[in-house]
Amino acid sequence: MNQEGPPLEQLTRRLSETPAPFLAEPRVGKQGSVHVTALVADVLRAFGGSGDVDALKRFEMNDRAKERNPRMLTQILCWLLMDPALRGKIPANELLRLLFEEANALAEKVAAKEFVDSDERREELSRMALRSAGMRPAGESKNVAEDRWLAVSSRERTRLAAASRAAEERARAIREALERKAAEESADKWSRE
């Protein structure tokens, strides 16, 4: 946060203009077109690093149900991080953390495409990338940048935590409703399977 970086709008605009290939389906089996591992390797090279094979292996998809959304966010992050203002400014370890752990955490409850379509999510991702590069948006003091980052990220965390509690409560209510004696008595169908 010590260095002043590019204007925030430069990064949020870049996100809103994410090219279609970065939003395409990650490859798993015969489906999808984006080889995420190759994409990450390209980004690492552009930053002057060379991710070792083990580090890159994590990006290979095995379970489409669980990994489709996080890897789509990895693709979006790859596009964002290739902004000239960020290129070469993030160490390889931090880069991999952003592209894997952070992508996994953020994509757990939010569709990856939201980070392209929603103003607030674009801001969150842009500020996160700047922080990883040790930068703050141009025109913002360190304190202001920190406050705004906390506001945008904690607001989202609070919302997600509440959504998560509500989802658990809802699942419990559904299970109870289905197990009630009345539910078990069912209703008429003209044929049974």
Place this chain on the structure above:
Amino acid sequence: MVAGVSAVMELPDDAQRYPGLTPAGEQMLRFLREHPHAPIYRNASGHRLLPEELPQVLAFADAVRDASVDPRADLGQSWLRDYVGNAMRRVPHYRRYGSAPEQIADLPTVRRGDLARDVAAFVPDDQPLERLINFRTTGLTGQPLLIASHPQVAARYLAFHERALRRFGIELSSGPGDVGVMLVGWQQRCFTYVSVTPQRGECGLAKINLHEDDWRDAADRGPYIDALKPEVITGDPLSLAALLAIDFAHRPRAILSTSMTLLDGLRTALQARFDCPVLDVYSLNEAGPIAVFDPAVDAHVLLQPQMAIEILDGDGEPVSLGERGEITLTGGFNFCLPLLRYRTGDHAALELRDGEWVLAGLAGRAPVRFRTSGGDWINNIDVTHALKPFALPQYALLQAADGSLQFDVHGNHGAEIGAVEAALRAVLGAQSTLKIATHAEPCDKVVQYRSELPEGDQSLAAVAR
């Protein structure tokens, strides 16, 4: 004790089972229950449809009546694009997939095991829970599954039955004072009850068990059926075979067979006895009636206008039109349980025949291969074909690890076992070690084809994936 009391208090009463019941409906229920030849009804249930829901159910049936069916899983179809988008927004399990895809094949598939593990994750966020009901099934794998449903969903089944019947020239006519349907079972334990169907003027519905234990006198069965004169009789092949053994004069206008493969021999026997169309309906608890067999096209004709079907190979990849693979469903009419790429475990080819979309060569469960005495492999479909001439209601073929074969026939069958053995040996090889056993008693769940040879059981290979 307290738990017991609360469980009793949760049971619905007749006002909840039959909302808006008219005096005529009440009279029908009494007739069904109190007839001198009536069976011992062991359970209670009802349509549970609220009077204000009836117009919606009727409107649904109207829409289904003549709607065209195009099952291609192409997101260019606006209903399918909306359905997928909706499910991915409102259903917790699908929401974690992220954004809607360009093509449906980019989405993960779902299996029965996913539903069994946590069905709550498949119920939409905005679905009210007060009127949720369940259908419980163990399926052929024995894996218990609770299906979330709703009285309106159960009532919608009739729309697809009517569509299927119309193919065979049957327009239902049952109304007030008639019995519309008799669901027959033949099991040692069976859920039995009486109800009325509000869509058809509260005509009667009787779900009975033909097993002797459920009757004060087994000789009551024929007279009871003759007294009720149901317009339609539905049941699985096993129960329908049991029906053949009962003496009664009534001729229903149609018979619907569900749940298991209906062999041609049994279909012919039922048609000969009752002189009415016998429909083989492919129906799943998870998705309702999907298709009906039509001999004119020698395939199961699809029934649901809003059900996309993909056929997948063993790796879960879509195959070309006309190729066999696993039937995989997206869509359906159960708004409590939207399905996105649900792998049924059943196999067929999707084809266009005479301008209609059909499932050709439908075979329940994953294919199983049997090794012949000559060392060749044959598909379970070959065995089904060989057994076609016989009226076997329920059977199972097992190949043991040493290659020997055990064939079990359950229930009432008129077949000459020597002829069955000859037909089996014709496909499995004359030198096969083959034991045949017949069982008078039905078996609740039969896995029709199994192999303990590692190369034989393709279904286990599929599960392992």
